[in-house]
Amino acid sequence: GKLALEQNIAAGVLDDEMAIAAASLVGAGQAHLFEGWPQPGMHDDDKRRLMTQVMSLNEAYPGGVKEYVKRARELLLRTKHGVSDFGDMA
Numbered sequence: 001g002k003l004a005l006e007q008n009i010a011a012g013v014l015d016d017e018m019a020i021a022a023a024s025l026v027g028a029g030q031a032h033l034f035e036g037w038p039q040p041g042m043h044d045d046d047k048r049r050l051m052t053q054v055m056s057l058n059e060a061y062p063g064g065v066k067e068y069v070k071r072a073r074e075l076l077l078r079t080k081h082g083v084s085d086f087g088d089m090a
Contacts (some may be wrong), residue, residue: 002026004037008047011040018051021065024058028069 005026009019025033037047058064 001031001034001037004039005031005034008037008040008044013040013044013047014051017055018048021051021054021058024065025054028066030065030069 005022008014009022014022022034025031033050054065057068061068063070
């Protein structure tokens with residue numbers, strides 16, 4: 001995953017801001033999202049669209065992607081163990 005990402009960054013598929021957004025995903029333990037990324041020159045618009053969405057999430061969600069992933073993992077664990085934030089309302 002990380003190698004495919006690095007190849008696309010080196011080829012200029014992603015601009016600097018998009019590369020930073022991609023690094024935020026990797027830093028949040030989401031490097032698997034880049035596994036199977038096509039080589040540079042293939043589906044580049046899709047890659048840039050994904051990174052634009054990640055950049056929007058980083059701006060809109062308090063703490064950015066890293067906090068979003070952390071919160072999602074916490075909620076999944078709580079659900080797995082039958083813990084609900086809604087008590088009897090769920």
